[in-house]
Amino acid sequence: MNYLSTRNKDLRMSATQAIAKGLAPDGGLLTPAVLPRLPASAVETLKAMSYQQRVVYIMNSFLEGFAASELTAYAAEAYGGGKFSHEDVAPIRKVDDNTYCLELWHGPTCAFKDMALQILPYLLAASMEKNDEKRTVCILVATSGDTGKAALEGFRNVDKTKILVFYPKDGVSDIQELQMITQEGGNVGVSSVVGNFDDAQAGVKMLFADEALAETLAERGYFLSSANSINWGRVLPQIVYYASAYCDLLKAGAINKGEPINVCVPTGNFGNILAAYYAKEMGIPINKLICASNQNNVLTDFIKTGTYDRNRTFYNTISPSMDILISSNLERMLFELSGRNDKQVREYMSQLAEYGSYRVDTSIRTKLTRLFGAGSCDDVQSKAMIAKMWSEHEYLIDPHTAVAFQVLEDYRNETGDGTMTITVSTASPFKFCDSVLDALGVQQRLDGIEILDQLSSRTGVPVPMPLARLKNRQRRFSGVVEKSGMRDCVLDFLK
Ligand SMILES: *Cc1c(COP(=O)(O)O)cnc(C)c1O
Numbered sequence: 001m002n003y004l005s006t007r008n009k010d011l012r013m014s015a016t017q018a019i020a021k022g023l024a025p026d027g028g029l030l031t032p033a034v035l036p037r038l039p040a041s042a043v044e045t046l047k048a049m050s051y052q053q054r055v056v057y058i059m060n061s062f063l064e065g066f067a068a069s070e071l072t073a074y075a076a077e078a079y080g081g082g083k084f085s086h087e088d089v090a091p092i093r094k095v096d097d098n099t100y101c102l103e104l105w106h107g108p109t110c111a112f113k114d115m116a117l118q119i120l121p122y123l124l125a126a127s128m129e130k131n132d133e134k135r136t137v138c139i140l141v142a143t144s145g146d147t148g149k150a151a152l153e154g155f156r157n158v159d160k161t162k163i164l165v166f167y168p169k170d171g172v173s174d175i176q177e178l179q180m181i182t183q184e185g186g187n188v189g190v191s192s193v194v195g196n197f198d199d200a201q202a203g204v205k206m207l208f209a210d211e212a213l214a215e216t217l218a219e220r221g222y223f224l225s226s227a228n229s230i231n232w233g234r235v236l237p238q239i240v241y242y243a244s245a246y247c248d249l250l251k252a253g254a255i256n257k258g259e260p261i262n263v264c265v266p267t268g269n270f271g272n273i274l275a276a277y278y279a280k281e282m283g284i285p286i287n288k289l290i291c292a293s294n295q296n297n298v299l300t301d302f303i304k305t306g307t308y309d310r311n312r313t314f315y316n317t318i319s320p321s322m323d324i325l326i327s328s329n330l331e332r333m334l335f336e337l338s339g340r341n342d343k344q345v346r347e348y349m350s351q352l353a354e355y356g357s358y359r360v361d362t363s364i365r366t367k368l369t370r371l372f373g374a375g376s377c378d379d380v381q382s383k384a385m386i387a388k389m390w391s392e393h394e395y396l397i398d399p400h401t402a403v404a405f406q407v408l409e410d411y412r413n414e415t416g417d418g419t420m421t422i423t424v425s426t427a428s429p430f431k432f433c434d435s436v437l438d439a440l441g442v443q444q445r446l447d448g449i450e451i452l453d454q455l456s457s458r459t460g461v462p463v464p465m466p467l468a469r470l471k472n473r474q475r476r477f478s479g480v481v482e483k484s485g486m487r488d489c490v491l492d493f494l495k
């Protein structure tokens with residue numbers, strides 16, 4: 001199967017090239033030339049499979065150039081061997097008669113980024129080999145928390161790869177910092193950068209644009225790459241859990257064969273909900289895609305009005321992984337909704353770059369409102385939802401998941417739509433202890449690692465293993481650099 005750019009359909013490449021490159025040379029997003037349709041028997045077949053087998057079944061049709069035996073090996077490495085604390089990998093949990101929650105945080109870093117970043121390194125390393133790439137790739141990441149740790153854990157000790165993560169000195173939580181500076185593995189590096197996330201990200205962008213640096217590294221046998229969420233190798237593994245969740249609902253007797261469901265997804269960069277759309281297009285009976293935003297509600301407005309406008313106040317919220325005003329993966333959605341009109345996508349994206357806004361035509365608007373529900377809520381509402389889920393269902397959820405439950409409640413009140421719905425849970429509540437304890441009315445909150453036990457004793461919910469283990473982990477990285485020192489840091493790391 002070929003991949004093409006959302007900005008130019010004539011620009012085509014193979015699956016291995018799409019994964020190795022990450023982004024099309026014209027700035028467009030690489031997208032499958034055709035979306036495979038699942039056979040009518042797929043759900044029955046998938047239902048009997050393990051999660052790892054479901055991965056192979058779904059991903060195979062997108063990845064020409066990979067043998068099923070190769071994918072089987074990657075799936076076993078990525079999702080087996082005790083890497084996930086739940087044997088279903090992405091289990092569903094019943095909330096009430098027409099609501100289930102899909103838990104995507106049982107991986108090694110307790111956030112949903114693990115679902116893709118556990119398998120991407122294998123896809124990337126194999127793609128490089130198949131493309132005859134002899135050099136070693138060094139993944140550079142600037143992170144505000146979740147992505148850096150998930151990427152470190154995914155790339156840890158994967159052949160022909162190295163990974164170097166920069167995080168803002170004062171921009172991540174104590175737990176997140178501890179997760180990164182205790183990272184194990186022979187091919188990993190971590191450094192903090194003086195400043196905020198924007199400084200770290202601007203620094204990494206400069207490194208990618210530095211041709212002299214690229215030349216020096218090439219002489220040493222390295223090239224730089226990123227693992228960001230627009231890489232097709234990060235979207236594809238996310239399609240699997242929607243198909244998987246549908247099968248698990250059937251298995252649980254919660255729905256009948258062929259019965260459509262809704263999904264409600266806490267959304268930032270639009271990668272997760274885009275995967276749900278692809279699952280639907282492939283034939284999984286999904287009806288509405290409900291897009292949930294925090295106070296940064298640029299997507300809610302877009303879906304409701306047809307105008308995307310990033311010219312607005314940016315809010316730092318208690319669901320930081322959704323604090324985004326440019327949702328990059330939306331470009332793939334526009335490509336599909338415009339009937340794969342690359343010229344139109346190019347036009348919208350250049351308006352976005354120039355004016356920070358664009359307005360889609362009536363045909364796209366009609367499709368948008370037919371496909372999507374949308375809503376947003378603020379921190380006060382998401383904290384209230386955390387408290388409510390705890391008191392009514394004894395279900396402890398994180399602030400991102402709380403946004404989705406709040407938006408689902410509003411959507412149901414507004415529309416009366418009582419369809420069975422899967423709400424997607426994207427992080428363990430223990431990654432956000434401070435906000436969760438606050439929501440539960442605890443005024444005196446502890447610092448550092450102690451807060452994990454505080455949340456656990458308050459609720460009786462055990463601390464997830466990967467976080468509990470941080471206590472005994474050795475601190476391996478203590479480097480702090482100025483933005484101007486990041487270049488030397490890379491040269492030193494790739495000696
Ligand atoms: C990344 C992330 C999101 C947003 O996912 P997108 O694919 O960017 O829409 C939501 N919640 C958590 C906890 C995340 O880490």
